[in-house]
Amino acid sequence: MWxxxxxxxLLAAPQVNGLGPTTEFPPLFPAFLKLVAEGVSTxxxxxxxxxxxxxxxxxxxxGAGSAxxxxxxxxxxxxxxxxxLIEAGQEEHFVMxxxxxxxxxxxxxxxxxxxxxxxxxxxxxHENRQCNYPRGKVMGGSSVLNYMIxxxxxxxxxxxxxxxGNVGWDSNQVLKYFMKSENANLTLQDPQFHxxxxxxxxxxxxxxxxxxxxxxxxxxxxxxxxxxINGESQVGFNYHQVTxxxxxxxxxxxxxxHPASKRRNLHVRKNSQVTRILFDSLGTRxxxxxxxxxxxxxxxxxxxxxxxxxxxxNSPHLLMLSGIGPAQHLTxxxxxxxxxxxxxxxxxxxxxxxxxTFIVNExxxxxxERILEDPNTLYDFMVNHxxxxxxxxxxxxxxxxxxxxxxxxxxxxxxxxLFVNGAVSSxxxxxxxxxxxxxxxxxxxxxxxxxxxxxxxxxxxxPRSKGWIELxxxxxxxxxxxxxxxxxxxxxxxxxxxxxxxxxxxxKATPMSDMGARLWDVPMPGCESHRFDSDxxxxxxxxxxxFTVYHLAxxxxxxxxxxxxxxxxxxxxxxxxxGLRVIDASIIPVIPAAHTNGPTIMVxxxxxxxxxxxxxxxx
Numbered sequence: 001m002w003x004x005x006x007x008x009x010l011l012a013a014p015q016v017n018g019l020g021p022t023t024e025f026p027p028l029f030p031a032f033l034k035l036v037a038e039g040v041s042t043x044x045x046x047x048x049x050x051x052x053x054x055x056x057x058x059x060x061x062x063g064a065g066s067a068x069x070x071x072x073x074x075x076x077x078x079x080x081x082x083x084x085l086i087e088a089g090q091e092e093h094f095v096m097x098x099x100x101x102x103x104x105x106x107x108x109x110x111x112x113x114x115x116x117x118x119x120x121x122x123x124x125x126h127e128n129r130q131c132n133y134p135r136g137k138v139m140g141g142s143s144v145l146n147y148m149i150x151x152x153x154x155x156x157x158x159x160x161x162x163x164x165g166n167v168g169w170d171s172n173q174v175l176k177y178f179m180k181s182e183n184a185n186l187t188l189q190d191p192q193f194h195x196x197x198x199x200x201x202x203x204x205x206x207x208x209x210x211x212x213x214x215x216x217x218x219x220x221x222x223x224x225x226x227x228x229i230n231g232e233s234q235v236g237f238n239y240h241q242v243t244x245x246x247x248x249x250x251x252x253x254x255x256x257x258h259p260a261s262k263r264r265n266l267h268v269r270k271n272s273q274v275t276r277i278l279f280d281s282l283g284t285r286x287x288x289x290x291x292x293x294x295x296x297x298x299x300x301x302x303x304x305x306x307x308x309x310x311x312x313x314n315s316p317h318l319l320m321l322s323g324i325g326p327a328q329h330l331t332x333x334x335x336x337x338x339x340x341x342x343x344x345x346x347x348x349x350x351x352x353x354x355x356x357t358f359i360v361n362e363x364x365x366x367x368x369e370r371i372l373e374d375p376n377t378l379y380d381f382m383v384n385h386x387x388x389x390x391x392x393x394x395x396x397x398x399x400x401x402x403x404x405x406x407x408x409x410x411x412x413x414x415x416x417x418l419f420v421n422g423a424v425s426s427x428x429x430x431x432x433x434x435x436x437x438x439x440x441x442x443x444x445x446x447x448x449x450x451x452x453x454x455x456x457x458x459x460x461x462x463p464r465s466k467g468w469i470e471l472x473x474x475x476x477x478x479x480x481x482x483x484x485x486x487x488x489x490x491x492x493x494x495x496x497x498x499x500x501x502x503x504x505x506x507x508k509a510t511p512m513s514d515m516g517a518r519l520w521d522v523p524m525p526g527c528e529s530h531r532f533d534s535d536x537x538x539x540x541x542x543x544x545x546x547f548t549v550y551h552l553a554x555x556x557x558x559x560x561x562x563x564x565x566x567x568x569x570x571x572x573x574x575x576x577x578x579g580l581r582v583i584d585a586s587i588i589p590v591i592p593a594a595h596t597n598g599p600t601i602m603v604x605x606x607x608x609x610x611x612x613x614x615x616x617x618x619x
Contacts, residue, residue, distance in 0.1 A: 057084040057267070059611075060289055060302045061309055062274045062318065064089075065141020066252050066597055067584035067604035068309030070181075073199075073256035074608035076266035078617060083266050084300060085257075086291055088273040089137035092144050097249035098381075099205070099242075100368065102393035103433045105145050110138035114313060114479060115435075122351075122486040124526055125440040125544035132435045133482060134550060135313055139270065140253030142311065146550065146597055147392040148242040148249055150202050152178050152230050153592030153599060156412045161589055165560035166570040168606075177605040178230075178598065181255075186241060190231030200255045200601065201245035205396060206386045208239060209364045211454050211515065212396035215419045218509035219399055225409070229400060234593065235411045237399040242392060243597070247385025249392075252601065269293070275476035277306060277322035277580065283338045286580035304615065305579050309604070312552035312586040316344040316469050317480045319556065319567075319582075324574065325471075333471050339576045341567045344480075346554040347467035348591040350416070351486050352457035353496045353538065354434060354547030355524075357423045357448060358507060361516035365452040366394045368427040394427070395420045400461070400593065403498050413593040415499050416459040418549065423453040423520075434547060444522045453520070457547055458499025461593040464489035469555055486546055493539040500538050551596040556586035571614065572607050583607035 061072045064087035072085040089110060096105055105111060114133035116123060123131040136142035155171035162170035175193070184194040185203045194202075219237030220226055227236040243250045260266055271293060278288040278299065288301035308315045319325055323338035326345075330337045371377050371388050380387035397419040402411025424430045424441070425448045431441050467485035472478050487493055507517040523532050527540035556574075559566025567574060568587050574580040585600045592599055609619040 055299070056301045056303060057082045058302065058304045059083045059307060060300060060305075061085045061307045062289060063087065063141065063308070063310040063314065063584070064139050064253065064257070064268070065136055065309060065311055065584070066143040066600045067141075067311075067607075068307075069140060069143075069252035069256045070601055070604035071307055071309055071583055071608050071611075072266060072268075073260045074605070075611060076260055076263045078612065079263075079265055081265060081304075084269065085266065086269045086272050086274055086289070087139055088271070089139065090270050092139045092251060092253045096138070096144050097251070097254070098389065099148065099244065099247070099249060099392040100366075100371070100389045100394070102145070102147050102249075103427065104429050106132070106134045106433055107429065110136060110144060112137045112313070112479075114482060116482045116484055119486075121488075122484070122543050122546040124546075125437055125524070126435040126546070127437055130435065131484070131546055131548055132433070133313070133548070133552070135311060138253075139257065139268075140251035142550065143243065143251040143597055144249070144253065147395055148240075148244055149392070149395070149398070149595045150230070150241045150243050150598045151234075151398070151594040152602070153594030154234055154412045157590070157592035157594070161558070164589060165563065166558055166589065167560075168570060169558075174602055174606065177602045177609075180605050181601055186228070188226070188238065189228045193228070193231045199259065200243060200252070201250040202241055203244050205240055205242055205244065205392070206247050206390045207388050209366065209388065209391075209396060209421050211360060211362055211365055211421050212239065212419060214362075214511035214515055214517075215397050215454070215506065217511040218506045221509040221511065222505055224399065224401075229398065233409050233411075234400045234413050235402055235409055237397065239397050240392070240395065244390070244392075247381070247390045272298075273477075274310075274318060275321065277308070277318065277324075279322075279338060279577075283323075284576075285578040286574075302579065305581060305611065307607075307611070308580070308582045309584045311584050312347070312555045313469060313480065313482065315582050315584055315586045316555040317471070319343045319574075320471050320480075321474065321476050324577065329470055333474050335471075335474050339574070341575060342557070342565055343567050344469040344555050345466075346557045346565060346589075347469055347482075347484060347552065348463060348554040348588070349467075349484055349486075349548055350459050350461060350551040350591065350595075351463065351484070351492075352418070352459035352547045352549070353500065353542040354457065354545035355424055355436075355444065355455065355541075356458065356500065356503060357445070357453050357455050357520040358503070358517050359448070359451050359453050359520055360512075361452070363452055364421075365454060366391060366421040366426060367452075368429075391421065393420075394422045401499075401502065403495065412462075414460070414462045415495050415502075416457075416461050416593075417499060417503065418457040418459055420455040420457065423448045423451075423455055425449040426453065434545075436545065440525055440544065443525050444520075447522070448520060454517075456499075456503045457549070458496050458503065459549065460492050460495045463492050463591065465492050466554070484548070487543060490539075493542055496542045497535045497538045549595070551591065553585040553588040553591045553596055556582045558587040558589050571610050572603075581607065581611070
């Protein structure tokens with residue numbers, strides 16, 4: 001099949017002329033190539049990868065991801081400040097912005113390709129009992145790899161942050177920063193919660209399949225409203241709001257760094273991995289960083305601050321390598337402790353039962369091969385940026401529930417249902433994306449390959465279980481050990497089971513039953529001791545196929561002075577170390593009931609203003 005080769009060849013191509021011989025591709029490939037050529041013109045606006053001509057800057061930002069791109073852009077708005085942004089990956093390629101190709105990006109060099117440590121309690125149906133943890137290694141970071149879903153969370157999420165001593169992080173304060181970024185173009189919206197004019201495009205997917213429409217309408221039939229999930233209330237159903245512009249991904253690289261590309265005070269160093277933070281002789285102040293480009297080591301210094309924006313894995317990894325972390329752990333790895341802090345603890349994630357599949361009699365389910373072999377579909381995307389190719393990785397709709405207060409329209413969601421138009425068999429890359437074993441795939445999903453289907457991920461939005469990240473050794477190029485510790489608190493599995501029951505109820509609603517929606521009832525290997533469809537069966541199935549949607553957070557927790565669980569203070573300064581902040585998803589103290597890309601961008605917007613204020617700039 002040409003489908004996979006087509007996508008991967010495009011995604012791996014460094015430039016248009018390097019896309020490979022057209023004989024490997026379908027007849028419409030020349031037209032597609034023209035689209036790519038038009039799109040590549042956007043790369044002329046990309047942040048320049050300049051030779052380091054100075055060894056000292058005002059600010060050094062480590063990581064150009066969802067947060068770091070925002071921070072570098074906002075700090076460089078001050079002309080007198082010299083800002084250096086260092087990124088381990090390379091420039092975002094236009095083809096990475098094709099929404100349907102989202103899952104395929106995990107097979108490129110734009111992904112760090114992390115894995116969890118093998119477990120006996122979760123990820124059991126995955127290769128080597130490990131779950132894949134994609135993280136963006138590219139300008140724009142995970143905003144280039146993700147499925148573009150934009151949700152903010154509930155006001156109680158942020159009010160709880162403030163109540164724990166994080167002054168300035170209440171729901172009213174953070175709403176200003178969500179809205180600061182936003183350029184909203186939405187059909188259904190609560191106007192007081194959205195604005196136009198920001199740098200980040202928030203819109204709807206230009207295409208809605210009949211199956212997704214049926215899912216949303218089924219939700220309405222069983223008593224849940226269709227509403228703006230980023231408005232006053234989150235409980236209910238809707239199609240996705242996404243970080244998309246004109247049918248293409250709108251990453252933080254494109255949204256925030258491209259407009260800043262001509263600023264002479266912003267320098268960008270790509271393909272450069274920071275391996276250590278440098279401190280003064282007393283170890284009380286960060287003064288710069290050490291990084292490698294290829295095999296060459298460089299040092300660069302910061303007059304004002306070093307800002308670590310590597311994300312929930314890379315930020316704690318870098319801090320611990322630099323001597324900031326649990327003293328006992330650092331000593332065991334031969335690293336001198338600069339500051340004894342609980343770095344790497346408090347790892348949180350939204351995790352779901354994976355592979356929950358329903359068969360339908362409707363042929364608009366998304367099968368990648370069928371879509372890419374349809375000339376009309378390809379033409380629609382190439383000419384209009386419309387059609388099913390604009391669906392991010394096949395996911396179209398979402399629903400939130402407060403299981404403890406099902407009748408409360410202002411409830412605080414603890415369950416999400418994420419609707420995916422297709423099954424793990426609908427795209428030949430999905431089995432590899434999730435790392436499902438051949439045994440599980442062949443037993444459960446092989447026979448769905450010729451069927452139309454959809455999946456729903458029942459996702460735990462306020463998990464009680466927390467994990468941790470630690471060093472394997474002091475080698476900066478060796479990946480850390482990731483222990484998500486899913487389902488350590490079995491109450492999390494109760495949320496999954498209740499989600500399955502709602503999914504089953506939806507199939508009986510008229511819009512879904514008219515399509516013949518029915519549960520795919522082939523039992524999961526490893527769960528033979530449980531009666532199929534019992535509560536214990538679904539708990540077992542979640543331990544077998546443990547699907548994360550990569551909302552890692554919390555590993556450099558924010559908290560006030562005196563909080564023994566905190567790494568940074570409410571102004572995101574590392575406790576006890578001057579000139580050093582962490583600004584990314586790792587500072588999140590308690591994970592919000594939201595897909596975390598939006599909250600991460602909010603943290604970056606607010607953190608950038610804090611830096612300006614602390615250095616005497618009015619905001």
